Amino acid sequence: MHRIDLFPTHEYQGLKLRPGRPYPFGAMVIGNMVNFSVYSRYATDCTLVLFHNREEQPFVEIPFFKEFRLGNVFSMIVFDLDYENIEYGFRMDGPYQPEEGHRFDKSKILLDPYAKLIVGRDVWGQEPNWDSLYQYRARVVFDDFDWEDDLPLETPVNDLIVYEMHVRNFTCGAASGVKHRGTFAGIIEKIPYLKELGVNCVELMPIHEFDEFENTRISPVDGKRLCNLWGYSNVGFFAPKAAYASTGRFAMQVDEMKNMVKQLHKNGIEVILDVVFNHTAEGNEQGPYISYRGIDNKTYYMLMPDGNYYNFSGCGNTLNCNNPNVRDMIVESLRYWVANYHIDGFRFDLAAILGRDQNGHPMSNPPLLESLAHDPILGKTKLIAEAWDAGGLYQVGSFPSWGRWAEWNGKFRDSMRRFLKSDEGVLPDVKERIIGSPDLYASQGRGIKASVNFITAHDGFTMMDLVSYNVKHNEANGEDNRDGENHNNSWNCGCEGETDDPDINSLRHRQVKNAITMLMVSQGIPMVLSGDEMGNSQRGNNNAYCQDNEIAWLDWNDLDRNADLFRYFKHIIQFRRQHKVLRYDEHLRHQDYLNLGYPDFSWHGVKAWQPETGHNNLTVAFMLNGQYAAVPAVVGSADDFIYVAMNMHWEMHGFELPQLPDGLAWHVFANTGMPSPADICAPGEEPLIESQHEVLVGPRSIMILVGKAPK
């Protein structure tokens, strides 16, 4: 049976046309036709502009005839295009009245907001033609891919160990040893490394198309070209960054990225995307016309009464997320990445903005967040909020979640950093963080799984820099060290920056091991910053967003230099994966509610069962009862007992051990106070300790014991 509505009805300059399908928006191949559809509430006229690939001048501009419009949608079908050799854009006509919110300019050729494939920045750092009329150019994509039996992995959220990474920084360094440095293909080559490390989820910093040349300039300090390396500045919400694909020069980034996801999934590794729906690359009133500003400014942006842009993002404009049409675009974008790229989850940059109304006021039940929480296609997709914005809205613990959203727990980072450097008065807060922040997440019944714990992330110091610098050193960014966070809660261990002092270096390594231990034995979803496992340093730069060079790129030689760190990370990650009592999804009760002889969780101090309470205490211990891992709510067999003693005091302390049930004895898994390889062992190989009554925990050290039957 053939459709009867697929014959041309119009002709324009030799091209055959007919009225298009208004939905879905964007461009879609249907047999020998391409359907183009674009929405604009306020435009009066629209023209489809077609180029042959990479040509400066279009070969045709086709007006959307009156009969090609339905409601506020312009749509047309063009027949017999060589669709791999077509780049398309739109010209929009309408009022130019900035004070009313309208900025139409038909001299501009505009990118389709729903473009699935964008070219123009295909090879990283290759200087574009700045005089080109049309810089970021949409192409038509054939959206099939042979996924075989692949689907999003749906790993239980409490089992995740997230690795936050940047596609380019990960393998761009000369020592990475991969064939395609800085690309999706490079990540594929490093899958064996990720598996050895033991992470089961990569969270990719923005991979939507952006322009690395945005705000490019020469550093006044070292003369290097600075660029937009991180990519928190979207050009398109549906297209992968071309220059992150080794095949970007052939416009095959869609297939390459899909293959990366497929190969990661085959190896049990989920993929979370860091998405930036709070602003676009069009900047403020002086910014360029790329797409939204010229397609429908008043719809896409939050505007002040005088027509200027609200700037809750700190980047010049704010996407109008709770406009119904923009909301639809965001939902559609996320569905697209899940359905077409099998993405497992999203981390929403400055997500508090997504809860502001069209005038910028925070809403109690933001429709966008509710839509995402209840969306059928996103039904099992991880949703993680960075629960604050640049406009001062801070929602850690109160982000509207509908039981679906997790949060970057910024308080975990702050408390643990302070404890790590032996601050007084922080212990009560640290204890909340260790047990999954019930002070933040228990009241809404969100459980431990709402808390994404981290000590380091792309924003701020790397873990090695956290223990090597007291203050940031961002001079190379060319902003007189004004940019980047000032309150880092860091401590340099006695000397600012790199040193030959073996005592200081030894202490730094111990502090890094302490930090990763705090992260891995705390309840919640741990997130590791890529490179911390090899002691990566950014030389004190805590905001390397523009450093496309050795400052931000991982130096894979660090793996040899800091082999003890990698070994420690690998074992502690494996330890967490082997012990269910470290990965509860609901909050602990601190009671023996099943009469098993011990509570599910108990606090201790230098005396067993007597946790310290003083303001200046720097010691804490806790015990997890492995028998509770077998209860139906947790599902599974009993686990071992686990005891952790943290001594952030600068002197050694003895910790009295709680007595175990008959037949079990304490074994030592890790002791950060010992030099490698005595600092940690392979999980399951823990040696029995001599004294079952007390252990000595060295200055600024953490010890982990396992209670199990002796061999």
Added chain:
Amino acid sequence: MNIETYKVGERLDSFNYQQVQNDILAILEKGSNVLVDMNACNYISSTGLRVLLYSKKVAASKGLKISLSGIGEDVKDVMDVTGFSNFFDYA
């Protein structure tokens, strides 16, 4: 077993895919396996990759085989990073 060789030209993309597709399907229609000779091919696009994979699936549905030969390094590299090379046998 019947094997017929089909030679791909310098490029395989949306410009010539229809012809290549038709030619390969015609060979399969005759009940013959196909050896795709890629010696001359120095560029393959997304569409080109799809022509090969579609042909392979049609062949499999008929109990026939498609294998590739003479693939240059650049083309092979594109097939590797996009995952398409995993689907084929190589002669």
